[in-house]
Amino acid sequence: xxxxxxxxxxxxxxxxxxxxxxxxxxxxxxxxxxxxxxxxxxxxxxxxxxxxxxxxxxxxxxxxxxxxxxxxxxxxxxxxxxxxxxxxxxxxxxxxxxxxxxxxxxxxxxxxxxxxxxxxxxxxxxxxxxxxxxxxxxxxxxxxxxxxxxxxxxxxxxxxxxxxxxxxxxxxxxxxxxxxxxxxxxxxxxxxxxxxxxxxxxxxxxxxxxxxxxxxxxxxxxxxxxxxxxxxxxxxxxxxxxxxxxxx
Amino acid sequence: xxxxxxxxxxxxxxxxxxxxxxxxxxxxxxxxxxxxxxxxxxxxxxxxxxxxxxxxxxxxxxxxxxxxxxxxxxxxxxxxxxxxxxxxxxxxxxxxxxxxxxxxxxxxxxxxxxxxxxxxxxxxxxxxxxxxxxxxxxxxxxxxxxxxxxxxxxxxxxxxxxxxxxxxxxxxxxxxxxxxxxxxxxxxxxxxxxxxxxxxxxxxxxxxxxxxxxxxxxxxxxxxxxxxxxxxxxxxxxxxxxxxxxxx
Numbered sequence: 001x002x003x004x005x006x007x008x009x010x011x012x013x014x015x016x017x018x019x020x021x022x023x024x025x026x027x028x029x030x031x032x033x034x035x036x037x038x039x040x041x042x043x044x045x046x047x048x049x050x051x052x053x054x055x056x057x058x059x060x061x062x063x064x065x066x067x068x069x070x071x072x073x074x075x076x077x078x079x080x081x082x083x084x085x086x087x088x089x090x091x092x093x094x095x096x097x098x099x100x101x102x103x104x105x106x107x108x109x110x111x112x113x114x115x116x117x118x119x120x121x122x123x124x125x126x127x128x129x130x131x132x133x134x135x136x137x138x139x140x141x142x143x144x145x146x147x148x149x150x151x152x153x154x155x156x157x158x159x160x161x162x163x164x165x166x167x168x169x170x171x172x173x174x175x176x177x178x179x180x181x182x183x184x185x186x187x188x189x190x191x192x193x194x195x196x197x198x199x200x201x202x203x204x205x206x207x208x209x210x211x212x213x214x215x216x217x218x219x220x221x222x223x224x225x226x227x228x229x230x231x232x233x234x235x236x237x238x239x240x241x242x243x244x245x246x247x248x
Numbered sequence: 249x250x251x252x253x254x255x256x257x258x259x260x261x262x263x264x265x266x267x268x269x270x271x272x273x274x275x276x277x278x279x280x281x282x283x284x285x286x287x288x289x290x291x292x293x294x295x296x297x298x299x300x301x302x303x304x305x306x307x308x309x310x311x312x313x314x315x316x317x318x319x320x321x322x323x324x325x326x327x328x329x330x331x332x333x334x335x336x337x338x339x340x341x342x343x344x345x346x347x348x349x350x351x352x353x354x355x356x357x358x359x360x361x362x363x364x365x366x367x368x369x370x371x372x373x374x375x376x377x378x379x380x381x382x383x384x385x386x387x388x389x390x391x392x393x394x395x396x397x398x399x400x401x402x403x404x405x406x407x408x409x410x411x412x413x414x415x416x417x418x419x420x421x422x423x424x425x426x427x428x429x430x431x432x433x434x435x436x437x438x439x440x441x442x443x444x445x446x447x448x449x450x451x452x453x454x455x456x457x458x459x460x461x462x463x464x465x466x467x468x469x470x471x472x473x474x475x476x477x478x479x480x481x482x483x484x485x486x487x488x489x490x491x492x493x494x495x496x
Contacts, residue, residue, distance in 0.1 A: 095343065102474045104466065138469045177485045218352065218490035221386045226350045226477075233478035234485035237425045242466035242482075 003072065004041035004053060006034060007135045009142060014049040019057060019067045027064035030056065042066050047141045050075040078141045079241040082162070082189035084109040084154060085228055087118040089195070092225040097126045099225075101133035101143055103232040104241055109189075110148035115196040121148045151202065158211060162187045165235060166206050166214040167227045169197045173214040176231065180238045183213070190235060192228040251320065252289035252301060254282060255383045257390060262297040267305060267315045275312035278304065290314050295389045298323040326389045327489040330410070330437035332357040332402060333476055335366040337443070340473040345374045347473075349381035349391055351480040352489055357437075358396035363444035369396045399450065406459060410435045413483060414454050414462040415475045417445045421462040424479065428486045431461070438483060440476040 008026055022030070030036045038056050044066060045051045051073040054066035083105045087093055100108060108130065110121050127145050134142045158164070165180075165188060166173075173179070191206075198206070206212050217230055236242045256274055270278070278284045286304050292314060293299045299321040302314035331353045335341055348356060356378065358369050375393050382390045406412070413428075413436060414421075421427070439454075446454070454460050465478055484490040 099474055099477075102468060102470050103478065104468055136469070136471065175485070175490050177490065216490070218484055218488075220350060220352055221384070222350050223384065226347055229347075229474075229477060230351065230481035230484075233481040234490075236466055236478075237423070237482035238485065240466075242423050242425065242464070 004043045006030070006036070006041075007043040007045065007051070007138065009131045009135055010044050010046050012046065014044055014046055014052045014068060016052075016068055016070060019065050020044060020054065022064045022066060024062040027059065027062055030064055031059050031061075043072060044068070045140050048075060051140055073140065076140055078106045078139060078143075079104050080106050080187045081232075081235070081240065082107040082109060082187075083228065083232065084111050084164070084189055084191045086111055086113045086116045086192065086194035086224065087121045087148065088224045089118060092223070093118070093121075093126065094129050096225045096228050097129045098133040099229040100232060101130045101139070102137045103229060103236060104139075105143050105232065106141070107144045107146065109146045109154065111154050111191075112148060112150045113194055114151075114199045114202060116194040117196075118194070123147070155206075155209065158209075159187075160211060162189055162211060164188075164206075164209070164212045165190045165231065166203075166212050167192045167217055167231050168203060168207075168214040169193070169217075169221065169227065170200075170203060171216055171219075173216045176215040176217060176234050177238060179213055179215045180235070183239050188235070188239075190228065190231050192224060192231065195224050252291045254278070254284070254289075255291040255293065255299070255386065257379045257383055258292050258294050260294065262292055262294055262300045262316060264300075264316055264318060267313050268292060268302065270312045270314065272310040275307065275310055278312055279307050279309075291320060292316070293388050296323060299388055321388065324388055326354045326387060326391075327352050328354050328435045329480075329483070329488065330355040330357060330435075331476065331480065332359045332412070332437055332439045334359055334361045334364045334440065334442035334472065335369045335396065336472045337366060340471070341366070341369075341374065342377050344473045344476050345377045346381040347477040348480060349378045349387065350385045351477060351484060352387075353391045353480065354389070355392045355394065357394045357402065359402050359439075360396060360398045361442055362399075362447045362450060364442040365444075366442070371395070403454075403457065406457075407435075408459060410437055410459060412436075412454075412457070412460045413438045413479065414451075414460050415440045415465055415479050416451060416455075416462040417441070417465075417469065417475065418448075418451060419464060421464045424463040424465060424482050425486060427461055427463045428483070431487050436483070436487075438476065438479050440472060440479065443472050 054068045057067040058065045305315040306313045
């Protein structure tokens with residue numbers, strides 16, 4: 001059976017025979033952008049019930065319903081990897097969330113550091129970016145997106161068993177490949193700073209924490225968004241889920 | 249001595265005592281955006297003569313001259329790593345060039361594949377992106393940017409000693425970390441496809457070439473720009489120049 005080229009994330013439960021109403025923007029996208037109509041196939045996922053093949057059984061201005069036929073893939077968990085990141089300016093934070101989703105992050109945690117300039121994080125927009133990236137990249141889940149919080153509070157409630165990979169731009173930490181060669185098993189997170197980097201005080205405090213593993217990302221100065229995604233790619237390649245075969 | 253926070257790439261030769269005329273857009277940037285004036289420090293580099301400390305010794309509408317004082321860093325070569333990439337749509341190709349520059353690419357080679365949709369590559373715009381990224385990331389060089397050419401022609405003139413890391417989205421190649429564990433020394437390039445990926449014919453032909461090393465980039469489907477920068481980050485971390493200490 002041919003796999004539909006269109007994949008959409010929905011909130012509702014999915015099961016065979018159900019007719020699922022899409023939201024107005026999804027309906028518009030299918031009808032006006034992709035020019036799909038009754039009988040055309042669409043794949044749906046909700047992060048819980050796997051991926052389903054459905055067919056459009058009704059479409060109009062601002063609405064579209066999809067009848068579910070069969071399950072294409074059972075639900076699978078994404079790897080457990082968090083990204084804690086200082087919010088950065090608009091285009092770059094959108095990009096960061098998109099790429100982190102493609103690179104398999106399970107939870108996004110915006111965190112205010114001393115040099116963070118951005119004061120407000122538009123969680124709705126970031127969530128929409130994460131959903132779109134999950135649709136594109138054939139994930140079966142959308143990363144969780146937490147409320148922003150100050151770095152101090154993040155660290156105060158940090159789960160002791162989760163290691164935190166600190167992207168240290170000072171150049172004094174060991175290269176990421178060297179540091180991860182002896183990486184202990186268990187859950188991890190990656191932490192990246194804002195445009196101006198972490199302060200020395202922050203770096204000193206972070207490096208004293210038992211769960212922190214500080215690493216360098218090479219000889220060049222990387223922008224904040226580049227550092228985040230480069231660290232994620234290197235982590236996945238070295239000790240993450242890039243060892244696994246493609247899901248489909 | 250304090251390092252200037254502003255770095256600019258210029259084409260002219262640099263040596264102590266010279267007064268360097270900036271181009272109108274650079275002059276505008278210093279005067280109107282950064283609000284710098286006579287006596288303020290600026291760092292200049294040209295990819296040949298290292299990085300120089302200069303001070304603004306004259307500025308007006310559309311012009312600015314900088315007198316060089318002393319060399320801050322001797323010229324250093326960037327690592328020898330090419331990126332051959334199928335051109336993709338506007339925002340994403342800009343992003344790709346910026347990130348490839350930050351990640352240390354020495355030569356950018358746009359290449360037309362069977363599924364490449366983008367027909368025209370604006371080399372001037374890409375070059376401006378590369379220059380800006382080099383200024384930001386404290387590189388002493390700007391990557392060379394070659395004219396786009398068809399994949400067949402790129403391969404026909406390929407230097408036999410340079411290995412080509414093929415980002416194979418089919419899921420059948422070994423994970424990048426596994427493939428690079430036995431990477432031979434010598435120069436490398438990374439090759440990434442367009443939005444729709446390589447065709448089967450292209451993949452078959454590429455994999456038969458003795459200099460090609462095909463790798464997988466994990467279980468998720470990555471966008472073309474994500475694949476390129478994730479492969480570059482993983483390459484630099486595993487066998488590239490991320491083993492080196494920060495240049496400054």
